[in-house]
Amino acid sequence: MTATVSPWLKAIVGVILLIVVAPLVVPLLMSISDTAYIVFPPRGFTLKWYGEVLANPEARGSFLFSLELAAIVTAISLALGIPCAAGLTRYRLPGQDAILGLILSPLIVPLIVTGVALLQLFSLLGSRATFAQLIIGHTVICLPYVIRSVSASFVLVDRNLEDAAAIMGAPPHVVATRVIWPQVRPGILAGAIFSFIVSFDDYPISMWLADGDHFPVPLYLYTVIERSFDPSIAAISSLMILFALLLVLVIEKVFGISLARLAS
Amino acid sequence: MTALAATFAKDPEFRGAEVRLSRITRRYGDLTVVNDVDLTASGGEILALLGPSGCGKTTTLRMIAGLVAPSSGDITIDGRSVVGLPVHKRNLGMLFQNYALFPHLTVLENVAFGLAMRGVSKAETSERAREALRLTRLGNFEDRMPAALSGGQQQRVAMARAIVYRPRVLLLDEPFGALDKKLREEMQIELRQLCNSLGLTTILVTHDQEEALVLADQIAVMRDGRIEQAAPARTVYERPTSRFVADFIGTSNFLPAVISGESGGLTLLQGADGRLFASAVPNDLTAKDAVMVAIRPESVRLSPGAVPAGEANAISGPVLRTVFKGQLLSVWIAMPDGGEFVASLPIEDTVQSNPQPGEVWTARWASERTLVVRGQ
Numbered sequence: 001m002t003a004t005v006s007p008w009l010k011a012i013v014g015v016i017l018l019i020v021v022a023p024l025v026v027p028l029l030m031s032i033s034d035t036a037y038i039v040f041p042p043r044g045f046t047l048k049w050y051g052e053v054l055a056n057p058e059a060r061g062s063f064l065f066s067l068e069l070a071a072i073v074t075a076i077s078l079a080l081g082i083p084c085a086a087g088l089t090r091y092r093l094p095g096q097d098a099i100l101g102l103i104l105s106p107l108i109v110p111l112i113v114t115g116v117a118l119l120q121l122f123s124l125l126g127s128r129a130t131f132a133q134l135i136i137g138h139t140v141i142c143l144p145y146v147i148r149s150v151s152a153s154f155v156l157v158d159r160n161l162e163d164a165a166a167i168m169g170a171p172p173h174v175v176a177t178r179v180i181w182p183q184v185r186p187g188i189l190a191g192a193i194f195s196f197i198v199s200f201d202d203y204p205i206s207m208w209l210a211d212g213d214h215f216p217v218p219l220y221l222y223t224v225i226e227r228s229f230d231p232s233i234a235a236i237s238s239l240m241i242l243f244a245l246l247l248v249l250v251i252e253k254v255f256g257i258s259l260a261r262l263a264s
Numbered sequence: 265m266t267a268l269a270a271t272f273a274k275d276p277e278f279r280g281a282e283v284r285l286s287r288i289t290r291r292y293g294d295l296t297v298v299n300d301v302d303l304t305a306s307g308g309e310i311l312a313l314l315g316p317s318g319c320g321k322t323t324t325l326r327m328i329a330g331l332v333a334p335s336s337g338d339i340t341i342d343g344r345s346v347v348g349l350p351v352h353k354r355n356l357g358m359l360f361q362n363y364a365l366f367p368h369l370t371v372l373e374n375v376a377f378g379l380a381m382r383g384v385s386k387a388e389t390s391e392r393a394r395e396a397l398r399l400t401r402l403g404n405f406e407d408r409m410p411a412a413l414s415g416g417q418q419q420r421v422a423m424a425r426a427i428v429y430r431p432r433v434l435l436l437d438e439p440f441g442a443l444d445k446k447l448r449e450e451m452q453i454e455l456r457q458l459c460n461s462l463g464l465t466t467i468l469v470t471h472d473q474e475e476a477l478v479l480a481d482q483i484a485v486m487r488d489g490r491i492e493q494a495a496p497a498r499t500v501y502e503r504p505t506s507r508f509v510a511d512f513i514g515t516s517n518f519l520p521a522v523i524s525g526e527s528g529g530l531t532l533l534q535g536a537d538g539r540l541f542a543s544a545v546p547n548d549l550t551a552k553d554a555v556m557v558a559i560r561p562e563s564v565r566l567s568p569g570a571v572p573a574g575e576a577n578a579i580s581g582p583v584l585r586t587v588f589k590g591q592l593l594s595v596w597i598a599m600p601d602g603g604e605f606v607a608s609l610p611i612e613d614t615v616q617s618n619p620q621p622g623e624v625w626t627a628r629w630a631s632e633r634t635l636v637v638r639g640q
Contacts, residue, residue, distance in 0.1 A: 158362075160364040161364050163329075163358070163360070163364070164366075166351040167351055167352070167356050167357065167358045168352075168357075168377050168378035168381055168425070168429070169352050169353075169355070169381035169382055169429070170377075171350075171352050182368045
């Protein structure tokens with residue numbers, strides 16, 4: 001691209017980047033402040049708040065629990081979402097639009113409402129299986145992300161390539177692994193990342209369904225904020241931000257797929 | 265290239281398979297897309313399915329490929345029915361309109377795909393894939409990605425990929441549609457040589473009559489799901505049996521007429537305004553059939569002046585306009601009934617006498633060039 005970019009466009013992009021990135025930088029800076037309370041700009045430099053958080057068994061337990069939950073939810077969302085997306089895009093089914101609307105509806109209904117509804121449902125059923133309830137609740141909100149990004153990649157699959165492969169002697173399972181999979185892989189990975197992060201960051205669903213033994217990081221963070229106001233809150237926030245960043249970088253390195261390209 | 269083709273076709277026993285369609289029909293709901301088609305492509309022959317869009321030619325090809333199942337009828341390849349045999353077990357090659365190259369594989373990997381599916385060893389696969397690429401004059405492009413190639417080069421990769429495992433039948437679905445005219449003509453000649461030297465049975469779908477004439481030994485003209493005429497390419501051009509075929513392949517002047525008799529191998533016909541026609545081209549039509557006389561513009565000789573009364577195979581009238589087309593000059597003559605009659609003169613013939621608009625000229629043609637076709 002050799003076209004000159006208008007200075008106005010540059011300015012607008014700059015402002016947008018600032019609005020998006022600045023709030024993420026603030027907790028990072030606050031977390032290294034050598035003060036007994038949160039202050040911005042930070043005073044001094046220390047990593048003791050990170051040490052404190054990481055040494056805290058409650059914080060560690062919440063973090064590990066959130067990881068476990070997000071991993072299970074992502075696995076289930078992919079297992080349900082990939083066939084669903086494939087079916088909705090590759091075949092004409094009666095009531096197709098209604099099915100898609102239903103699946104995507106958790107994106108539209110406020111999460112807090114979905115959470116209350118699930119809580120009522122589970123209590124009606126007399127369920128006490130908190131872990132299973134959290135998995136179901138998170139899957140309900142993660143599945144739309146998986147289906148959306150996987151559908152988008154299935155729509156772009158060139159059916160001629162499948163025909164060509166079959167004619168050259170590829171049986172259906174080989175067509176699936178060697179022709180369809182390379183085309184939908186970016187969409188599936190994007191869906192997996194979204195699902196993992198949505199589950200890992202979720203507060204409004206977990207708020208209704210969690211209990212003391214199943215306590216995700218966002219809830220833990222909230223209780224800490226209620227109790228105290230030292231920079232360890234910023235340290236927890238920073239860890240969550242860095243973790244998400246790390247996840248994206250690892251995916252880029254391992255799979256050679258840039259999120260920027262997926263989004264385009 | 266022929267020498268390479270010879271080394272490529274190491275198996276001297278190799279022959280393309282005979283493909284036979286018997287009473288093939290395909291319905292989609294109430295819509296009959298292919299209707300009771302009988303068709304044979306002999307071993308090593310190039311057959312073109314020619315027709316306008318929606319005539320069922322692509323569906324027919326896809327049924328041979330196994331991508332669409334026939335509603336009824338039978339398809340045999342070398343005498344063995346393939347109805348119900350999955351696509352990947354039919355041992356066919358196919359060229360697609362958009363080439364359908366795998367974008368995530370290199371040129372060599374694309375070409376090697378069919379061999380890998382046949383369990384050919386790695387060493388032999390890469391040797392044969394390279395050979396196929398040399399055959400299609402793409403030897404230096406092995407490691408490129410398809411997106412980095414021009415349309416003509418992609419077409420060649422697709423060709424190499426389709427023939428590398430030596431399928432018994434090659435199917436082509438409008439393979440040159442995306443290429444410009446000059447490149448298309450080159451590729452057509454190249455493909456024809458390749459198919460002939462490899463002895464492949466080739467079935468081609470096209471809406472381009474010129475492409476069918478250049479490539480095919482046999483042409484089957486399709487219309488509304490049926491075969492309108494199937495015959496050697498030249499016969500379809502020189503002896504169309506229906507107005508549709510005469511109109512679709514080449515251009516023709518159509519003049520309504522009724523068969524009035526037969527004399528010395530000539531079919532005699534009477535047209536409007538007392539016009540007389542005599543045709544030496546065999547036909548199986550009778551006085552009861554609705555027929556047309558069809559005259560190709562290039563069969564016509566022009567001379568100045570009006571036609572004497574009672575002369576057969578001639579028409580005269582004032583010149584309406586002339587259009588210069590390079591090798592040809594097209595001349596439109598107004599007929600008494602208001603219609604137009606077009607003649608094409610080789611440009612050399614116009615040096616001496618050049619028809620001018622307004623002048624009365626006469627068009628004459630031989631009885632060997634007087635086509636009698638079914639149709640209104």
